[in-house]
Amino acid sequence: MEKKDIKEILNKVNAGTATSEEEHAAKYWLHYFSKDDIPALSEDELNQETEIIYNSLMEGRTPAKVKRLWYPAVAAACLLMILGVGLFYYNQQNTEILKNDVVVNKIQDATPAQNTATLTLANGKRISLADAPTGLIAEQANVSIFKTADGKLVYKAKSSTASTSESASENLGLNTITTARGQQYQVELSDGSKIWLNAASSFTFSATFASLKQRKVELNGEAYFEVAKDKAHPFIVKTDKQEVEVLGTHFNVNSYSDENTTTTTLLEGSVKVSDKKEQKILHPGQESVVTNNTLSIRNVNTQEAVAWKNGDFIFDNEDFGSILRQVARWYNVEIIDNGNHEDLRLSGTVSRSKNISAVLKALEVTGKIKFKVEGNRVIVTK
Known part of the structure; x- marks a missing residue:
């Protein structure tokens, strides 16, 4: 031989x-x-x-x-x-290791979401914020757009003496920040409001609110809001199932299209949540839930709702399917379940700054599931 x-x-x-x-x-x-x-x-x-x-x-x-x-x-x-x-x-270049019952490819062990997004201006121009330099990256009527050294986007209103030759339609034009799976980003609007955007989300807003009676924005996905106080100009967050109206407050909205519910969690101040049939007032420590065209209120641990913004996964008797979708968005992976976990709920905490192998191991500690990683796919094997 x-x-x-x-x-x-x-x-x-x-x-x-x-x-x-x-x-x-x-x-x-x-x-x-x-x-x-x-x-x-x-x-x-x-x-x-x-x-x-x-x-x-x-x-x-x-x-x-x-x-x-x-x-x-x-x-x-x-x-x-x-x-x-x-x-x-x-497999010299893609060595597989067996560690704590989780099979993980060392090269393809998915990393946490990156701090980047895509900005689409009112004129349709798209800017990759990962590639954009620090400093001034664009200008629109009465607004300058900057990327800060720590990777945030900041809209700054120009002085009242600035040129107003731009058309009113451009002045009121909508901008959109979009994060893909495996991305997150933060933006400060021209009124001083701060928004943290979770993975697989899009946020649409006016470059300036100067001539508007309402500060109306649209969200698809999840975002945390710290809204600048302005009683004369209510801040309204519109999703496909509800509207949230505030004057100045801190709250989180989760409205992913692949989730059955839309939730709004209030940390500070008060907000009015409206669906197609009714409206309710939230107080700190409460969460509204819109599901099957029904709006309800419940008391919650607010830290769980904003854990993603603070760098953690916190699951408290969380539906297993929801956990998988959160992990898939954050690490930009495909997760395949065999469908035998419809009634499974899990609890636990793990940092979102770790690679996916650490998160999977934390879930496996429950003894109720096992995972296998094949490239960009995660398979639930038990």
Whole structure:
């Protein structure tokens, strides 16, 4: 048997398609290339010599002669050959590791969301905020748009003496900030309001509110708001299922299209939430829930609702499907569940700054699920 034949069989071993006879033959001939005599080997000696022989083959040269090798020891090397030799050669660049029952590809262990987004101006121009330089990146009527050194977007109103030659339609033109899966961003509007945008979300707003009676914005996804107080100009957040009206307050809105509910959680001040049929006033520590065209109010732990903005996942008896969707958005991965977890709810806390392997392990600690990672796909295996 030639070395190329051994490599072909090792490829089969790695793919799980080799027969037991092929595995046995490959292991025997791999050692036979350097056999002088057949004394017994300790396990450490067997491991050492296997590595020497294997490295020689991979470098395309004749293996160094090894004096201590014993054919019956080949059987003891079975696990070593399959996991050590086969996987080492054919996955040198994408080595898979088995750690705490989570299989994770070291190169493709998904990283947390990046601080970037895409800005679409009123004239349709699109700006990648990851590529935009620090400083002034655009100007619109009565507004200058800056990217700060720490990666935020800031709209600053020009002085009242600034040129007003731009058309009124441009002055009132809408801007949109869009985050893809695996992205997040923060913007400060021209009125001083601050918005944190979660992954897979879009936020549409007027570049300036100077000539408007209302500060009306639109949200698809999730965002946390710290609204600047202005009693004369109510701030209104519109989603596909509701409107939230405030004068100045801190609150979170979750309105993803793939979720069954839209929630608004109030941390400070008061807000009025309206759906198609009714409206309700929220007080701090309360959350409105719109589901199946019904608006209801409940008391909640507000820290759980804004955990994403503070850098954490906090799950308190959370629906497993919702957890998977949150993880998928944040790490930009595809998660495949076998559908047997409809009634599963989990609790726990883990930092969103860690790679996905840490989050999956934290979920596995419950003992109710297991995960397997294949490239950009996460498969629920239990």
